[in-house]
Amino acid sequence: MFNDSISDLLTRIRNANTARKRLVVMPYSKMKQQVADILVSNGFLENVKVTADGGFKSLELTLPVDQETITSLIRVSKPGRRVYTSAQDIPLVLGGRGIVIVSTSAGVMTGRQARKQNLGGELICKVW
Numbered sequence: 001m002f003n004d005s006i007s008d009l010l011t012r013i014r015n016a017n018t019a020r021k022r023l024v025v026m027p028y029s030k031m032k033q034q035v036a037d038i039l040v041s042n043g044f045l046e047n048v049k050v051t052a053d054g055g056f057k058s059l060e061l062t063l064p065v066d067q068e069t070i071t072s073l074i075r076v077s078k079p080g081r082r083v084y085t086s087a088q089d090i091p092l093v094l095g096g097r098g099i100v101i102v103s104t105s106a107g108v109m110t111g112r113q114a115r116k117q118n119l120g121g122e123l124i125c126k127v128w
Contacts, residue, residue, distance in 0.1 A: 003079055005029050006124060009036070010073040013045075016063055017070050028057035034108040035101055035124065036061055042099050042110065044070050044127055076100070076123040086120040098128025 009032045016024045026032070028050060036048040036059065047062040063070075077083040085091075085102075090111040093100050100111035104121035114121065 004075075005032055006035060007075050007078070010075055010125060013039075013061065013063070013070065014073050016061075017067055020067055022063050022065075024061040024063065026059050026061075028059045031108070032059055038099070038101055038108065038110060039127065042127075044099075071128050072098075072126075074126045076125055083123045084121065085123055087115055087118045090115055090120070090123075091126075093126045094128050098126060100124075100126050 005027075009026065012024050012026050016022075033048065033050065036045060039045040040048050044064075045061055046064050047060075049060040049062075051058045051060055090102060091100055092111075101124040102109060102111055102114045102119075102121045103124055104114050104117075104119040106117065106119055108124070109117075109119075
């Protein structure tokens, strides 16, 4: 059993990318789906699909054909050490080439969107 579902998501994507797999299947959670949807909208993943099999939902992620799209996935806030930030202090990743995913009071979004809406929150992960 694992305690940190976001770390599990990032590790499965990282391992599939290293093994040159195109499809990743994992147990479903709403937070995982929101993070995966952000990764799709920013071009790091191709597709996200929710499937139900025997009463349990699964999340199927399709990685891009170009395996070099994802260079690094880093979990920032962990269960033992939560990291919060204000809207002005949301970090840029590689000078704006990467993204930071933030959990705000208005939902999960990228750092750019949170800065535009002047919302701070918990830094979930950095992707580039």
